[in-house]
Every structure is written in C-alpha cells, then in structure tokens.
Amino acid sequence: MHPLLETLKAKFLDAVLSANEDRPRAELSVRVAADRILDVATFLHDDPTAAFDHITDICSADYPEDPDRFEVIYHLLSLPHRTRIRIKARVPEEDPSIASVTGIWKGANFMEREVYDLMGIRFTGHPDLRRILMPEDYDEGHPLRKDFPTEGRGWRSQFEFIPRLDEPASAMTEGEVPEDEKRAFLSVDGASRATAYRKEELLLNMGPQHPATHGVLRVVLELDGERIVKATPDLGYLHRGVEKLSEGLAYMQIIPHTDRLDYICSMTNNYAYVRAVEKLLGLTVPERAEYIRTIVAEMQRIIGHLFWLGTQALDIGAMTVFFWTFREREVLLDLFEALCGARLTLNYYRIGGVDSDFTPDLVSRTHAFLDTFPDHIREYDELLQANRIWIARTTKVAVISAADAINFGLTGPVLRGSGVAYDVRKLEPYGAYDKVEWEVPVGKNGDTYDRYWVRMEEMRQSCRIIRQCLAQMPEGPIIADAPQIIPPPKEKVMRDMESLIHHFIIFTQGFKPPKGETYCATEAPKGELGFFIISDGSPRPYRLKIRAPSFVHMGAFDHMARGYLISDIITIFGTYDIVMGECDR
Amino acid sequence: MFELGVKVAFSLAQIGVVFGIVLLTVMFLTLAERKVIAWMQDRMGPMEVGPYGILQPIADGLKLFFKEDIVPAGANRFLFSLAPILALVPALIGFAVIPFGPNLTVELFGIQFKPFVISDVNIGILYILAFTSIGAYGIILGGWASNSKYSLLGGLRAAAQVISYELNVGLAIVGVLLLAGSLSLVKITEAQAGGFWHWYIFAFPFPQIFAFVVYVISAVAETNRVPFDLPEAESELVAGFFTEYSGMRFAFFFIAEYANMILVSCIAAALFLGGWNAPYPGTLIGHLGFPHFAWIEQVVWFAAKVYCFLFLFFWLRATLPRLRYDQLMRFGWKVMLPIALGNILVTSIAAYLFPKS
Numbered sequence: 001m002h003p004l005l006e007t008l009k010a011k012f013l014d015a016v017l018s019a020n021e022d023r024p025r026a027e028l029s030v031r032v033a034a035d036r037i038l039d040v041a042t043f044l045h046d047d048p049t050a051a052f053d054h055i056t057d058i059c060s061a062d063y064p065e066d067p068d069r070f071e072v073i074y075h076l077l078s079l080p081h082r083t084r085i086r087i088k089a090r091v092p093e094e095d096p097s098i099a100s101v102t103g104i105w106k107g108a109n110f111m112e113r114e115v116y117d118l119m120g121i122r123f124t125g126h127p128d129l130r131r132i133l134m135p136e137d138y139d140e141g142h143p144l145r146k147d148f149p150t151e152g153r154g155w156r157s158q159f160e161f162i163p164r165l166d167e168p169a170s171a172m173t174e175g176e177v178p179e180d181e182k183r184a185f186l187s188v189d190g191a192s193r194a195t196a197y198r199k200e201e202l203l204l205n206m207g208p209q210h211p212a213t214h215g216v217l218r219v220v221l222e223l224d225g226e227r228i229v230k231a232t233p234d235l236g237y238l239h240r241g242v243e244k245l246s247e248g249l250a251y252m253q254i255i256p257h258t259d260r261l262d263y264i265c266s267m268t269n270n271y272a273y274v275r276a277v278e279k280l281l282g283l284t285v286p287e288r289a290e291y292i293r294t295i296v297a298e299m300q301r302i303i304g305h306l307f308w309l310g311t312q313a314l315d316i317g318a319m320t321v322f323f324w325t326f327r328e329r330e331v332l333l334d335l336f337e338a339l340c341g342a343r344l345t346l347n348y349y350r351i352g353g354v355d356s357d358f359t360p361d362l363v364s365r366t367h368a369f370l371d372t373f374p375d376h377i378r379e380y381d382e383l384l385q386a387n388r389i390w391i392a393r394t395t396k397v398a399v400i401s402a403a404d405a406i407n408f409g410l411t412g413p414v415l416r417g418s419g420v421a422y423d424v425r426k427l428e429p430y431g432a433y434d435k436v437e438w439e440v441p442v443g444k445n446g447d448t449y450d451r452y453w454v455r456m457e458e459m460r461q462s463c464r465i466i467r468q469c470l471a472q473m474p475e476g477p478i479i480a481d482a483p484q485i486i487p488p489p490k491e492k493v494m495r496d497m498e499s500l501i502h503h504f505i506i507f508t509q510g511f512k513p514p515k516g517e518t519y520c521a522t523e524a525p526k527g528e529l530g531f532f533i534i535s536d537g538s539p540r541p542y543r544l545k546i547r548a549p550s551f552v553h554m555g556a557f558d559h560m561a562r563g564y565l566i567s568d569i570i571t572i573f574g575t576y577d578i579v580m581g582e583c584d585r
Numbered sequence: 586m587f588e589l590g591v592k593v594a595f596s597l598a599q600i601g602v603v604f605g606i607v608l609l610t611v612m613f614l615t616l617a618e619r620k621v622i623a624w625m626q627d628r629m630g631p632m633e634v635g636p637y638g639i640l641q642p643i644a645d646g647l648k649l650f651f652k653e654d655i656v657p658a659g660a661n662r663f664l665f666s667l668a669p670i671l672a673l674v675p676a677l678i679g680f681a682v683i684p685f686g687p688n689l690t691v692e693l694f695g696i697q698f699k700p701f702v703i704s705d706v707n708i709g710i711l712y713i714l715a716f717t718s719i720g721a722y723g724i725i726l727g728g729w730a731s732n733s734k735y736s737l738l739g740g741l742r743a744a745a746q747v748i749s750y751e752l753n754v755g756l757a758i759v760g761v762l763l764l765a766g767s768l769s770l771v772k773i774t775e776a777q778a779g780g781f782w783h784w785y786i787f788a789f790p791f792p793q794i795f796a797f798v799v800y801v802i803s804a805v806a807e808t809n810r811v812p813f814d815l816p817e818a819e820s821e822l823v824a825g826f827f828t829e830y831s832g833m834r835f836a837f838f839f840i841a842e843y844a845n846m847i848l849v850s851c852i853a854a855a856l857f858l859g860g861w862n863a864p865y866p867g868t869l870i871g872h873l874g875f876p877h878f879a880w881i882e883q884v885v886w887f888a889a890k891v892y893c894f895l896f897l898f899f900w901l902r903a904t905l906p907r908l909r910y911d912q913l914m915r916f917g918w919k920v921m922l923p924i925a926l927g928n929i930l931v932t933s934i935a936a937y938l939f940p941k942s
Binding site for chain 1: 622625626627628734735738811812814815821822823902903904905906907908909910911912
C-alpha cells in the first residue's frame with residue numbers, strides 16, 4: 001500500500017474509514033468520516049510528507065439507496081510530491097452538511113458553492129454560500145440529485161424567475177436596487193459602512209451583455225472612483241447541465257457534448273474526455289493514433305492561444321493583432337476541416353483512437369503552416385512586446401503570487417505565469433509528449449505580462465512538438481482493436497452482415513465499462529481540464545464531473561482584481577482566457 | 586444696403602461650401618478609416634454598398650437617420666438632447682477661421698472678399714481653442730444626462746482628459762505664436778512661405794519639432810482617438826459617454842468626433858506644416874507662368890497635409906493599444922507639460938536673440 005495511505009490510516013484511526021490504492025490507474029482514494037474532514041484536510045495540506053497544496057476539484061455524488069446518501073469528493077494534488085489523492089466523505093440526506101475547507105484552500109470557495117448549488121450539500125463555515133450556476137431564486141431543488149428529472153421540472157415559461165415575454169414589460173423606473181440584493185456584492189456591510197463615514201459606493205454591473213466579457217460572464221464591481229473595491233463574478237448564464245445530461249447518455253454519445261464546453265478548443269475537450277474513458281476501460285491506443293492526437297491537440301492549443309492573444313489585445317485596444325491572429329487561426333481551421341470535416345465543434349477523437357487519418361497532403365500543409373508561423377509570432381511581438389503602452393498595460397497588473405495561485409487551484413498558463421512549472425503533460429505524460437523534446441515556459445512575477453509571455457512561448461513549443469511528432473509518426477492503425485468497445489469501420493458495416501450486427505449492438509446498447517471511478521487530467525490551453533467518471537457498470541456514466549479550468553480560475557477573480565482600475569478588469573478577463581461554455585458547463 | 590446684402594450672400598455661400606466640404610470629408614473619412622484599417626489588418630473592409638463599398642457612408646447615414654430615437658428612463662431630457670448639439674457645433678464652428686488657400690482678395694461689386702477663409706479674425710487660434718473647450722461640455726453633459734453608470738464614468742474620464750490635454754495643445758501652440766507674432770491663422774501661414782525650411786516645424790531660429798510632437802499627441806487625446814479613446818473605451822465602458830445614444834443623436838457625436846479630427850489636422854497643417862505653402866518656394870503653376878491659377882496648387886497642398894495627418898490617426902488606431910486612465914494622466918502632466926513649457930522657454934529666448942527683421 002502507498003506510504004501516504006499508511007500514514008493516514010495510522011494517524012487518523014477513527015476518521016479514515018477505508019483507503020484504497022488503484023494500481024492500474026495509479027490513483028489513491030480515501031474515505032473519511034464527514035465530521036473529521038477538516039482534520040484530515042489540514043493534515044494533508046500542512047504535513048510536509050503529504051503537502052497537498054493544490055486543490056483540484058470538489059464534487060459530489062448521489063447514492064439514493066444508501067443511508068448516507070451524498071458523497072463529497074475532494075481531488076487534491078501535491079505539487080512537491082507529484083501525487084494526487086481523492087478524499088471522500090458521506091453525509092446523510094436529513095442533514096447534508098460538512099465542514100468547509102475554504103480556510104485551507106481558498107479555491108474551494110467556488111467549488112463548494114457549486115456542490116451546494118447542484119447537490120444541496122451545505123458547507124458549514126463557508127463565507128458566501130449562495131447558488132452559483134443556477135439562478136439565485138431557483139427553488140426547484142438541486143439538479144444533480146438522482147431524483148431530479150433530467151428534463152427538469154415544469155416548463156421553462158412557467159418558472160417564476162424567468163421574465164415573461166408575452167406580457168408587457170413593467171416600466172423601468174430609476175428606483176434603487178434593494179439593500180439586501182446589493183449585500184452580496186459589497187465588501188463591507190451597508191450598515192457598518194454608514195456609521196464609519198459617509199461614503200457612497202458605486203456598484204457597476206458589468207455583463208452579461210458587455211463587449212469584453214468573453215461571452216456571458218457577469219461581474220458586479222464595487223467601485224471607489226475607478227478603483228475596484230470588490231469584484232463579484234456571477235456565473236451560470238450559459239449553464240446547460242452537461243453533467244446531468246451525460247448521466248443519461250452512453251459513453252460515446254457524450255463526446256459531442258464535450259465539443260461545446262470550451263468551444264474554442266473542442267479537440268482538447270474531446271481528448272480529455274476520451275482519455276478519461278480509456279483510463280476507466282484500461283484501453284491502450286495505437287501508437288499512430290497517439291501521435292495524431294498529440295499533433296491535433298497541439299494545433300488546438302495554438303488555436304486557443306491565438307484566440308486568447310487576439311481577444312486580449314482587442315480588450316486592451318490593439319485591434320490589428322486580433323485580425324492577424326484570426327488569419328492564422330483560419331489556416332489551422334482549414335486543416336481541421338480537411339482532417340475531419342468540421343471547423344469548430346470537431347468531434348474528432350474516438351474512444352480508443354481517432355476518427356480519420358492524417359493524409360500526406362495534410363502533413364505537407366501542416367509543415368507549410370509550421371514554416372510560416374514563427375514569423376507570424378514575431379509579427380505579433382513587434383506590435384505588442386515592442387510597444388510601451390502594451391508593456392505598461394500588462395506589467396504589474398493582476399499579480400498573483402505562486403503560493404496564492406496554487407492555493408486557489410489555478411492551473412495552466414495562469415499558474416505557470418506565477419513561476420510554478422506545473423504542466424500535466426510533464427507531470428503525467430500522455431499521448432506522445434514523453435517522446436518529444438519540449439520545455440515548460442514559466443514566468444517570474446505572476447503578472448499579466450508574464451502570462452502573456454508564457455502563452456506566446458507555449459505556441460512556439462507547440463510548433464516544436466508538432467514538428468517532431470510529424471517526423472516520428474509511425475504507420476499503423478488509428479483506432480484500437482477492441483471489438484467490445486469500438487464499432488467496426490463504416491465501409492465494412494455496409495457490406496458485411498456480422499459487422500452490421502456488431503455496429504448495431506454497440507450503437508444501441510453501448511459498452512459496459514467495469515465498475516469503478518477515475519479522474520483523468522489533461523492539459524488544455526486554459527489549464528487542467530479533468531474528467532471524473534464514476535461508473536456503476538452500466539453503459540452510462542453514473543456521475544460525470546468536469547473540472548473546468550475557467551470555473552476554478554473565476555474563483556480567484558476577486559483576489560486578483562481588488563485594488564486595480566476598471567481598465568484592468570478587462571485585462572484580467574483576457575489574461576484568464578476564460579470561455580463561459582466551459583465555466584458554466 | 587446692397588453692399589451688406591452681397592456681403593451676407595457671399596459669406597453664406599462660403600459657409601455653405603466649407604460646411605459641405607467638411608461634412609463630405611467626414612462622410613468619406615468614416616469609409617476611409619474602415620478601408621485603411623481593413624487593409625492594415627489584412628481584410629477588405631466594407632464591400633457591399635456600391636463598388637468597393639464606396640456608398641457605405643450613405644447607407645450608414647440613412648440607417649442612423651431612421652433609427653428610433655431613444656431617451657433612457659430617468660435621463661435628463663433637456664441636457665440629453667442638448668449634449669450632441671453642444672458637441673457638434675463647436676467642432677464645426679472652428680472651421681470659420683481656417684485658411685484653406687492663399688490669402689487672395691477678390692473684388693466683387695466693389696466689395697473685397699477673401700475666398701479661402703470665411704473670416705480672417707486676428708485672434709483666430711484663440712477662437713478655435715475657446716470653442717473646442719465648449720465641445721468638452723457636450724461630452725460631459727452627455728455622459729451625465731444619460732443616467733447610466735458607464736456613461737457617467739465615460740463623461741468623467743472625458744472631462745479630466747480633455748482639460749489636461751487642452752492645456753498641452755495651448756502650450757504647444759505658444760511657440761509658434763511667439764515666432765509668428767500673430768494669432769491670426771492667415772498671418773501665421775503667410776509667415777511660413779518660401780520652402781519647407783520656413784515651416785515652423787523646421788524654422789529658424791528654433792524648430793518647433795517638439796511642440797509639433799506634443800501638439801500631435803495632445804490633439805489625438807483631445808479628439809478621444811486611439812490610443813487615448815478612454816472616454817469611449819469600448820471594451821471597458823461599452824461606448825463610454827454615448828452608450829445610451831442612438832440614431833441621429835449618436836450620429837451627431839460621431840460627426841463631431843470626425844469633424845474635430847479634421848479641425849485639429851487643419852490647425853496642425855496651418856501652424857506647423859506651412860498651411861497652403863508648397864515645400865518649395867513659390868508654386869509650380871506660378872513658375873510655369875499661370876500665377877492666376879497658383880491657388881489650385883496651394884489648396885491641393887493644404888488638403889494633402891490635412892489628409893496625411895488624418896491618415897496618421899488611422900495608422901495609430903490600427904497600431905496602438907489603449908492607455909489606462911492613470912497612465913494617460915501621468916503622461917499628460919508629467920511628460921507632455923514639461924516638454925511644452927520647456928519649448929516655450931527656449932523659443933522665447935531664441936525669438937528674443939533673433940528678432941524678426
């Protein structure tokens with residue numbers, strides 16, 4: 001047994017109910033008593049032999065038959081020891097409450113709010129336990145509970161919180177927003193403020209309709225002049241309940257839904273999902289498929305970063321960069337179109353491989369792109385890195401220290417900008433990343449400029465990876481040979497009776513993975529995109545949790561925005577590289 | 586009585602022509618801006634209305650004209666309607682003293698006229714500075730009267746910005762005034778005749794190149810153009826002070842912005858770049874023996890200078906990101922102001938040591 005589990009068992013005799021090491025998947029999971037969660041969490045965070053400084057995710061599962069109905073699941077990561085652990089605690093239906101770990105990991109704030117919102121588990125000691133994805137006044141219950149129907153309760157038009165479109169709108173008067181509605185967005189309570197000294201706060205509602213909020217993000221800013229006193233993100237405008245939907249879909253049918261999470265980088269979402277399912281199944285992917293996956297994922301990373309660069313520059317006011325990056329993005333999208341026929345929602349990865357092969361023509365076109373792309377990056381640098389206004393707008397803006405960034409659970413370029421060289425591709429190599437040479441760029445100061453630099457450098461590294469992959473790519477099949485899971489090729493289905501039956505069975509019944517659970521992290525352009533799947537042995541996932549980097553990053557928004565100016569809010573939106581489709585799921 | 590009638594008729598005609606040219610330029614400036622920036626950004630710009638999108642401004646104008654006129658709830662109706670006018674009128678009225686061509690005098694019915702300047706007042710530049718300051722009221726009132734927080738923030742930014750940069754515009758001009766010894770734009774331009782080395786940007790005894798740079802930067806800031814477009818910073822304040830404006834009122838602000846661009850370009854051309862004077866002594870047409878038609882060349886030179894300047898505005902917009910509020914203020918007060926003051930000091934010493942003969 002893993003030494004860490006031994007220590008835990010020895011130290012918390014009464015608290016640790018069971019400890020389990022899943023060797024083939026290299027995962028540790030511990031079940032603890034709910035009332036001792038804080039002790040265990042404090043130990044795991046503080047003890048140098050454990051040092052779980054990074055909170056990856058908090059999620060929940062519902063087992064209606066069980067006396068302790070709800071399970072709260074914490075995913076922790078130790079950056080010094082490079083280990084992950086899963087802590088589980090059960091709470092009963094009558095009193096679904098558990099101590100909040102926000103005091104230990106600040107990033108737990110948003111994650112616990114999500115669990116509260118979707119599963120109805122109360123976290124005692126949480127500073128601001130409100131709904132986060134569903135509307136504030138949603139009183140239909142908690143959607144992720146198993147007794148909540150997937151199609152929802154009642155009709156959309158009958159919900160009270162949705163404005164009625166068939167009735168004339170009530171005239172907007174200049175009436176003030178009621179005090180208690182404002183409270184959530186103010187740094188100090190209204191009453192105590194008035195007694196201290198007369199000071200009028202200005203609440204500015206930014207979004208969900210705003211030119212620079214990258215979709216439908218709403219942030220309520222408390223302002224002192226132009227300076228931000230408190231920034232409260234309000235999420236959920238794009239919440240589509242993908243996790244709930246997935247519980248009713250066969251494993252293969254979920255892939256198109258992942259396209260629509262981070263719609264800028266669908267390939268990476270596909271990749272993250274199929275990797276999680278493959279890990280659950282214990283499926284090995286042919287080598288050529290691994291190379292193609294790596295190449296395509298890196299192309300997608302370039303697209304994601306180009307999109308980020310364009311929008312960040314546009315937010316700060318440099319319009320030209322936006323169009324130039326879209327020019328290069330267009331080339332890559334054309335390649336995607338040649339590869340799989342789609343440009344935005346690609347649905348290209350398959351469980352056990354990929355959908356179509358890399359043709360020689362595609363290889364030469366990719367080479368042609370790689371030959372010109374470094375020059376284009378230089379062009380962007382000439383417009384931005386050599387520009388004093390750009391430097392002034394990005395340096396020392398939205399600074400987050402390495403310790404804070406880890407504590408908030410940040411990942412990806414946002415974390416690496418603060419100088420933490422955490423990259424899933426290096427920590428737990430997958431695809432062909434361990435077979436090619438590349439480096440993880442890290443920043444120093446954790447400001448917007450460093451994050452900008454990290455992403456620019458990552459694009460160059462992606463080019464390197466693609467180039468080496470193209471050179472090394474072996475011949476061979478592009479999808480695993482596992483007839484239980486993978487349908488036969490389409491051309492055979494049309495001619496061969498056996499294949500037709502095989503195809504029919506897989507598509508009507510799906511495949512049944514073994515009972516179990518697994519968490520699988522993938523390095524998406526935005527950060528660590530993780531899929532946590534609980535399988536009960538049926539063809540549909542019992543619970544599918546998406547660990548979306550954008551959502552976790554929004555948890556640190558207030559911390560990063562305080563004290564800066566309104567103009568910097570825009571910079572912070574840009575530097576996070578958030579996509580609301582992924583954030584709200 | 587007849588004399589007065591002719592005078593009024595001629596003045597009205599002159600005003601009509603200048604007004605028409607300015608509005609036409611504004612119209613096609615919007616198209617030119619979109620086209621130029623599009624080419625810089627590797628795209629084509631408007632292509633649908635008319636050949637190569639030439640009629641786009643007309644389509645835009647018609648669209649704005651037919652848009653619903655919305656006054657937001659809780660807005661101060663009077664000031665909300667007044668603000669666009671307050672922004673537009675000062676921008677157009679400044680053209681009254683701009684000399685578009687040589688200082689000729691034409692005699693008609695025994696009365697003398699100057700065809701290329703509506704009114705050659707001897708305090709021309711002061712008149713323009715005074716009126717453009719009123720334009721700031723339009724922006725501030727528009728921002729305040731909209732009853733919107735974004736507009737208010739935009740208006741506040743505009744107030745601070747226009748005031749601090751207007752100071753720099755004024756101080757940058759002082760050097761030229763010292764050398765020319767006049768406030769009349771016609772006289773200032775006349776003093777720069779005889780080749781580009783007489784233009785005040787290069788002129789002996791002290792080239793006003795620093796003043797010119799300060800003027801250009803401040804002019805960009807005063808017209809709220811990139812990189813100083815904070816009052817209407819799209820990504821931050823939606824549209825700043827005119828967030829709540831629609832239809833013709835919006836068009837008024839829009840025209841005012843472009844008219845202001847043309848106005849500051851005209852002033853720059855007249856004060857620093859020799860106005861209607863060609864960069865060589867005399868005029869080509871004059872040297873060829875048609876001195877009566879020399880004015881054509883001179884008007885073309887003036888227009889060319891103005892358009893070069895306008896192109897600079899577009900170029901800046903395609904290149905530079907936006908400054909932040911505090912950076913803008915710091916730059917204005919801590920960098921530009923000392924340069925402008927230093928320029929005045931040195932120029933006055935130079936002007937004292939080398940008095941005009």
